[in-house]
Amino acid sequence: MVTLRVALLSPVFFPSVRGNSVTVNRIASGLRARGVEIRVWDCSTTPIGQLEDEIEAYRPDLIHAFHAYRVGPLALRLSQSLKTSLIVTITGTDGNHDLFDAERSQIVRRVLVEADCMVVFQESMRKQIAQKLPDVAAKIVVIPQSVHLEDGPPCSLADWVALPDDPVIFLFPAGIRTVKNSLFPLDPFDRLVAHYPMIRLLYAGPILEAAEGERLLSAISSRSWATYLGEVPHTQMRSLLEAVHVVLNCSLSESMPNSILEAMTCARPVLASDIDGNRSLVEDGVTGLLFTDHAGLETKATRLVEDPELRRQMGLAGQDRVRASFQPEQEAEGYLAQYRAATQESF
Numbered sequence: 373m374v375t376l377r378v379a380l381l382s383p384v385f386f387p388s389v390r391g392n393s394v395t396v397n398r399i400a401s402g403l404r405a406r407g408v409e410i411r412v413w414d415c416s417t418t419p420i421g422q423l424e425d426e427i428e429a430y431r432p433d434l435i436h437a438f439h440a441y442r443v444g445p446l447a448l449r450l451s452q453s454l455k456t457s458l459i460v461t462i463t464g465t466d467g468n469h470d471l472f473d474a475e476r477s478q479i480v481r482r483v484l485v486e487a488d489c490m491v492v493f494q495e496s497m498r499k500q501i502a503q504k505l506p507d508v509a510a511k512i513v514v515i516p517q518s519v520h521l522e523d524g525p526p527c528s529l530a531d532w533v534a535l536p537d538d539p540v541i542f543l544f545p546a547g548i549r550t551v552k553n554s555l556f557p558l559d560p561f562d563r564l565v566a567h568y569p570m571i572r573l574l575y576a577g578p579i580l581e582a583a584e585g586e587r588l589l590s591a592i593s594s595r596s597w598a599t600y601l602g603e604v605p606h607t608q609m610r611s612l613l614e615a616v617h618v619v620l621n622c623s624l625s626e627s628m629p630n631s632i633l634e635a636m637t638c639a640r641p642v643l644a645s646d647i648d649g650n651r652s653l654v655e656d657g658v659t660g661l662l663f664t665d666h667a668g669l670e671t672k673a674t675r676l677v678e679d680p681e682l683r684r685q686m687g688l689a690g691q692d693r694v695r696a697s698f699q700p701e702q703e704a705e706g707y708l709a710q711y712r713a714a715t716q717e718s719f
Contacts, residue, residue, distance in 0.1 A: 376407075376408050381443045391629065391630045458487045468497075492627070494648070496651075529615050540677050543574050543619050544620045545604075548577055554584065613637075618642070619642050621643070621645060
């Protein structure tokens with residue numbers, strides 16, 4: 373029996389709680405459970421020279437790059453020097469922005485042309501990349517994200533924020549950066565809170581863009597119903613999600629967001645912007661509600677505030693969908709199949 377050795381290069385990794393690190397950790401854990409020898413390198417903390425020396429000494433059979441622009445060029449260089457196969461997982465930033473950016477597109481294109489396989493999370497992303505780069509269409513594989521939440525230490529909202537009697541709590545779980553559109557809900561919620569003073573809006577996630585973080589903190593400083601909780605350890609996310617009533621996603625673009633999968637796992641309804649990545653998980657009116665503008669957000673948030681039974685039904689429908697279609701076992705088997713194909717090994 374052959375044991376495959378894989379070097380997985382990630383733009384960030386634990387203890388960071390960003391979506392990329394959560395996904396990479398989950399994939400690596402699933403593959404190790406299936407007998408793959410896999411080591412993760414955090415490209416944000418390891419100097420390039422040290423990283424190259426360590427990977428060359430590791431002598432991987434395959435290199436897996438998570439993020440075509442940020443990690444892809446280094447992974448490509450190593451795969452060529454070590455004469456190993458290269459698999460690239462495309463993120464939302466890669467597929468929605470970098471591939472169409474005047475300065476970055478050539479870098480992404482070169483990596484994707486040279487890679488043996490590209491993985492995307494959902495079909496609309498596959499079609500988008502295939503239309504932009506028809507020469508690589510045959511190498512694109514869809515492997516949906518999955519979700520894993522630990523039963524970690526409990527978090528008490530009372531330790532962070534004063535809550536009214538019978539609150540309705542909306543949670544905005546995301547790293548604070550422009551693409552997450554974190555200020556978007558504030559004006560609609562001003563009007564909502566005037567009618568429903570028990571509403572609270574909580575933000576949880578690291579500030580990834582200083583200017584966006586400053587804008588958000590300034591905007592909520594005069595809004596007593598909005599609170600920034602800071603960076604919540606991933607081990608506490610289950611507890612936090614179970615303490616709130618609705619999960620909010622206002623992103624301008626996504627691939628397949630961990631935050632929505634985690635909300636659905638905890639049977640929480642999702643109120644999300646009507647974009648491809650969110651639609652890959654949220655069925656409007658079934659597992660959550662989608663909006664396109666401020667008016668839509670306000671109207672649909674009102675429905676969720678006024679109807680606890682609707683929240684319960686949508687939460688359970690989302691939980692059922694995750695259990696049926698987005699399990700770690702399915703994700704790991706999908707990557708294992710591509711590893712086998714790329715290396716032509718029957719491990």
